[in-house]
Amino acid sequence: MKKVIIAVLAIGVLVFTGCATKPHYVGVESTKDMPTTMSIDRRDFEKAANKAIKDMLDSGALDKKGGGRYVVAMGRMVNDTTQRIDTDMLIKKIRIAMLKSGKAVITTAVSAGGPEDEMTKEVRKLRADDEFKQSTIAKKGTIYAPDMSLSGKIMQRIVKDGNNDQLVEYYFNLTLTHLETGLAFWEGESVVGKVGSNDSVVW
Amino acid sequence: MGLLLNRVFFLLSIPIFFSGCVAITGHGNSLRSFEVTLKSSTCDYSLIDKKLKDKDDVILWASQGGSLSRNCFDYNKSNDMFDKAEELYKSNVDLQSNANKIGNSASSILINNNVNDYKGNEYEKVMLNTYKGLNFMALGNFADARVEFNRALDRQRRAKEYFKYEIQQAHKKAKKDKNYNQANNKYTQKAIYDRYVDIFSGFKAYPDFVNPYATYISGIFFLLDGDYVKARDLLKESVAMQPQNRQIKEDFELADRLSGFTKKDKNYAWIIYENGQSMAKREININIPLFIFTNKVYYAGLSLPKLYERPSSYKFLEVNGKKSTLIANMDNIIKAEFEKRFSQIALEGTLNLIVKTYTQYELNKSGPLGGFAGMLYQALTNRADIRSWTALPKNFQSLRVELNQNPVIIRDDRGKVISTVQVENKTDVLIYIKSSLRGNIKVHKIIKGKK
Numbered sequence: 001m002k003k004v005i006i007a008v009l010a011i012g013v014l015v016f017t018g019c020a021t022k023p024h025y026v027g028v029e030s031t032k033d034m035p036t037t038m039s040i041d042r043r044d045f046e047k048a049a050n051k052a053i054k055d056m057l058d059s060g061a062l063d064k065k066g067g068g069r070y071v072v073a074m075g076r077m078v079n080d081t082t083q084r085i086d087t088d089m090l091i092k093k094i095r096i097a098m099l100k101s102g103k104a105v106i107t108t109a110v111s112a113g114g115p116e117d118e119m120t121k122e123v124r125k126l127r128a129d130d131e132f133k134q135s136t137i138a139k140k141g142t143i144y145a146p147d148m149s150l151s152g153k154i155m156q157r158i159v160k161d162g163n164n165d166q167l168v169e170y171y172f173n174l175t176l177t178h179l180e181t182g183l184a185f186w187e188g189e190s191v192v193g194k195v196g197s198n199d200s201v202v203w
Numbered sequence: 204m205g206l207l208l209n210r211v212f213f214l215l216s217i218p219i220f221f222s223g224c225v226a227i228t229g230h231g232n233s234l235r236s237f238e239v240t241l242k243s244s245t246c247d248y249s250l251i252d253k254k255l256k257d258k259d260d261v262i263l264w265a266s267q268g269g270s271l272s273r274n275c276f277d278y279n280k281s282n283d284m285f286d287k288a289e290e291l292y293k294s295n296v297d298l299q300s301n302a303n304k305i306g307n308s309a310s311s312i313l314i315n316n317n318v319n320d321y322k323g324n325e326y327e328k329v330m331l332n333t334y335k336g337l338n339f340m341a342l343g344n345f346a347d348a349r350v351e352f353n354r355a356l357d358r359q360r361r362a363k364e365y366f367k368y369e370i371q372q373a374h375k376k377a378k379k380d381k382n383y384n385q386a387n388n389k390y391t392q393k394a395i396y397d398r399y400v401d402i403f404s405g406f407k408a409y410p411d412f413v414n415p416y417a418t419y420i421s422g423i424f425f426l427l428d429g430d431y432v433k434a435r436d437l438l439k440e441s442v443a444m445q446p447q448n449r450q451i452k453e454d455f456e457l458a459d460r461l462s463g464f465t466k467k468d469k470n471y472a473w474i475i476y477e478n479g480q481s482m483a484k485r486e487i488n489i490n491i492p493l494f495i496f497t498n499k500v501y502y503a504g505l506s507l508p509k510l511y512e513r514p515s516s517y518k519f520l521e522v523n524g525k526k527s528t529l530i531a532n533m534d535n536i537i538k539a540e541f542e543k544r545f546s547q548i549a550l551e552g553t554l555n556l557i558v559k560t561y562t563q564y565e566l567n568k569s570g571p572l573g574g575f576a577g578m579l580y581q582a583l584t585n586r587a588d589i590r591s592w593t594a595l596p597k598n599f600q601s602l603r604v605e606l607n608q609n610p611v612i613i614r615d616d617r618g619k620v621i622s623t624v625q626v627e628n629k630t631d632v633l634i635y636i637k638s639s640l641r642g643n644i645k646v647h648k649i650i651k652g653k654k
Contacts (some may be wrong), residue, residue, distance in 0.1 A: 010276035080433075082354045084347060158357055160364055201361070203354060 013039045020166045038168050038202040039083050039195050040154070041124040048172035048190040049093035056094075061186035062103035069106045075151030075177070076112040081170065082203045083154060090172065094150070107146050116175030148185070149177045153160055158202060204402045211538055225317045229486065229586040234593060237267055241594055244643060246275035255287070262288045262296070263321040264589055266331060270594030270646075274637065274645050278338040284333050288323075292331075296322045299384035315555060316588035325362035326536050327592045329355050329417050337635065340649045345428050352421040356437075359418070363411045373598050377550050382410040385495050386553035394491040395507065395549045402510050408539035409531070414597040416531035419451060421581060422458065422475055423601075427631055427651055431462035441530075450528035450601050470606040470631050472624075474613060475521050476527050479597030484541075484589035495557055496564070506554050507549065508587040510541055515597050518616040523608075527600035534597055552587070559584070565591040596637065606632070615641075622646050 023035045027191060056062065064070055074095075077087040098104040108117035115121060120143060126132045152174040160166050169191055175185040196202075222616050228339065251271060254264035265288035272281035299322075336351035377383060385391070396403075409415055422437035438455035442641030445451055461467055487509045493501045500647065512534065520527045604611070606628050613622040621644055626632045635647040 078349075078430075079346060080349060080430075081352060082355065082357050084350050156353070158360070197366075200293050201354070201357060203293075203350075 021163070021195065021197045023194050023196035026167065026169075026195055034094075035194055038166070038196045040081070040085060040170055041194070042089070043094050044170060044192045045056050045089045046093070047192060048170075049090055049097075051190040052094055052172070052174050052188045053097040055188040056174075056176065057097075057101055057103070057184050058188045061099065065123070069102065070147045071107050072098065072104045072148040072150055072176075073107050073110040073146035073179075074116065075149040075175075077151065078153040080153055080155045082158075082201070084203075085154065087154065090152075090154070091150070094174070095184070103150070105144075107144060109143050110146060112149075112151070146179055149179055151175050151177065155203075161195070162199050167193065167195050167200065168202050169193045205582075228385060229317050230588075230590050231486075234483075234590070237271075238593065241267075241271060241274065242639065242643065245275070246271070248272075251284075254557065260321040260590065262291050262323050263592065265291075266323070266327060266592045267594055269331070269334060273334060274594075276341075276645075276647070278341050280337045282335050285331050285338075289328075289331055289335075292323065292328055295320075307593070314499065314584050315586050316551070317586055317590075321590050324537075324540050324591065325358075325365055326533075326540055328416055329358045329362060329414050330592070330595060332358055333417050334418060337420070337647075337649075340424065340427075340633070341635075341647050343651075343653055345424075345651055346395075348424060349428065352424050355417045356421055359413055363413070366412050366540075369533070373547055374550075380554055381494075382554050382557045383550075385493065385557055388492075388494050391493060391553060392489050394551065394604060395489055395505070395553070398487060398489050398507075399509065399545070402538060403542050403545075406535055406538055408535060408542075410444060410642065412539055412543070413444065413534075414531060414533075414536050415441060416533070418444070419454075419530050419601070420475065420599075423454065423475070423633065426454070426458050426461075427633060427649075431458055433457040436464045448528060448530070450603065451530065454601075454603065456638060470628060471603050472522070472606050472611050472626060472632045473632055474522055474527060474602045474604070474611075474634045476517075476600040476602070477596035477598075477635075477639075478517065478600060479515035480639050481593070481595040481597055482510045482537045483513055483593045484508040484587075484591055485511055486587040486589055487587075491553070491556070493553075493557060493560060495560060501560065503556055503560050503581075504585060505552055506585045507552050507585040508589045513597065514640060516640050516643070517621075519600060519616070520602065520621070520636065521614040521616070522602060522604050522611060525602055525604060527602040530599045530601050532598045533595055537591075537595075548588075554555055556585075596639065596649060626650075 023038050025035060035043070052088045062070055074091065077091060079085045079087055080142050095106050099106060107139075109115050109120040120138075121139055124140075126137050127134065152172070154172065155171040157171070158166055170193075172190040174188045175184050177183070233254070234274075236250055240250065248268065248271065251268035257263060265284045269281045269284035269288065271277075274283055332351045332355035336348045336355060339345070339348035339351060380386070416436055417443045422434050422441060425431075425434035425437060431492045435455065435458040437457050438451065441451045442448070446527075457471075460582050485508070486506050488506060489505050490502050491505050493503055495501060497574070559577075559581045563574065563581055566573035566577035606626060609626055609628060611624045611626055611632075611634060612620055613624065613634070615621045622634075622636065623640075624632075624634050624646065627650070630650055630652075633649040635649060637645045638648075
């Protein structure tokens with residue numbers, strides 16, 4: 001009796017799971033390093049960030065005439081997908097690489113949606129407080145205004161294919177805008193495509 | 204005699220063993236009890252909490268609970284509830300084989316569909332994400348609201364595919380049932396469909412089972428979020444669905460202008476109005492002819508769910524002499540899906556009745572006690588599945604006015620002021636009003652960047 005139950009369970013597992021297509025990258029045959037979900041995962045962010053960094057540095061957009069470094073502020077990063085994503089996962093890697101390149105510095109005093117680090121403003125509020133040694137408080141007119149803004153959007157496109165699978169593509173778009181002129185000095189796009197079962201939603 | 208008594212006992216114990224009492228009582232009492240709470244405007248979660256704690260139809264009661272918490276302006280709680288329902292849709296309903304989604308499982312054939320967990324409807328999945336989006340907007344979290352509206356739109360795309368292919372697949376599967384031919388007998392089916400002529404005739408379904416409200420409100424969200432290109436695309440879809448709709452056309456034209464080089468120099472108030480109560484289901488009993496015994500037509504009572512209309516609230520709302528315009532008729536959306544699923548529901552109900560009638564026939568042959576037990580079993584388990592998300596409105600309406608005065612004074616269809624909303628003239632506002640019946644008004648104010 002036990003054997004019968006085990007056999008039934010095994011068939012059940014095969015019936016319910018065996019036929020669903022496991023998520024895999026578009027055009028990649030190898031089974032190594034295959035994604036486990038149809039959503040964006042850590043590797044997708046790494047891939048997009050690495051491509052963006054290389055593109056940006058290779059483009060020469062951050063090579064300042066006469067030397068020196070550009071001050072870059074973080075613009076709006078829009079998540080236009082069906083997944084709740086912390087866009088910092090993408091941006092942080094790019095910021096680190098920009099700083100490492102020696103061609104840019106990032107300002108945390110001003111960014112889309114308010115300053116990333118409020119302390120730049122907060123310390124200046126201590127000017128009226130005589131408990132603080134006034135000569136150690138940041139002077140007026142010392143905060144650097146940004147030269148550039150890095151903004152972007154993560155978009156998603158989902159289509160069903162003929163085999164009851166679905167194709168999901170994530171587009172990581174980034175733009176580096178020169179704030180004095182409003183011109184985009186650099187733009188980059190990285191696409192990640194995954195194919196998997198259409199049984200459920202991708203998020 | 205001893206053996207017969209054992210069989211009788213076994214038969215009567217099946218519905219109780221498998222389902223507690225719902226196979227016999229149905230779900231009517233719980234649904235009625237929830238209606239009382241919802242209409243009374245009390246934030247009494249005891250029924251919802253109990254259902255969720257007992258894991259009793261979580262999709263249904265988490266959806267109802269999400270609506271109740273939204274009515275109570277507890278947007279975080281509402282989203283927690285909706286998340287529970289969505290999680291089960293993803294991990295359970297979506298992944299089940301499609302034939303089982305509609306029913307036709309052994310338990311629904313032997314007992315009735317009430318013993319199965321509630322699996323929801325496609326339009327409910329779309330509305331779930333739409334409400335989550337609206338809740339996030341009210342919380343000032345436009346980033347997560349965007350995700351939810353994108354999900355609602357993707358759910359809509361999936362619903363289109365579902366109706367196109369998968370319902371047909373379920374019907375094909377039912378054809379393999381050994382009683383299919385008897386159940387599908389044209390006289391048997393006619394007896395059933397004659398009782399549904401009033402709801403199935405004379406209404407026009409929206410194209411591809413789309414919910415025009417989900418598309419429209421997503422368009423308005425993207426407009427408020429400053430993504431004018433995406434807003435224009437969605438409102439263009441809305442206009443294509445209803446080219447004569449004045450309000451949708453005006454909103455599309457605004458998005459179209461703003462997505463070009465036109466600078467936004469005016470601010471607006473959108474008044475979105477959820478009117479009345481959506482169609483719900485109740486049980487009807489039909490005496491249908493069964494051709495299962497040679498040379499003899501056998502009549503048996505079949506209980507099936509049937510949609511019925513519930514009341515409207517204010518016919519329209521009015522601001523500065525401008526009346527709200529109908530964007531989508533939720534009743535039509537519900538009816539379209541019910542109609543699409545009904546052939547399967549009717550078939551399953553008939554198959555269920557045939558099995559029970561055979562059983563009763565066999566028991567009758569074995570003596571009066573067996574016959575009585577069979578009759579009792581059939582009578583007890585002949586219950587229709589009338590579950591649905593009943594907190595939805597009858598229809599959705601919209602109205603937009605330029606913000607050049609404060610406050611915005613909202614009047615009902617008789618000119619009586621029902622709400623006065625303080626606004627800021629410097630920014631757009633979405634005033635979201637739900638009224639399930641006259642005098643019962645919930646006003647949600649949404650301004651980007653403000654909680």
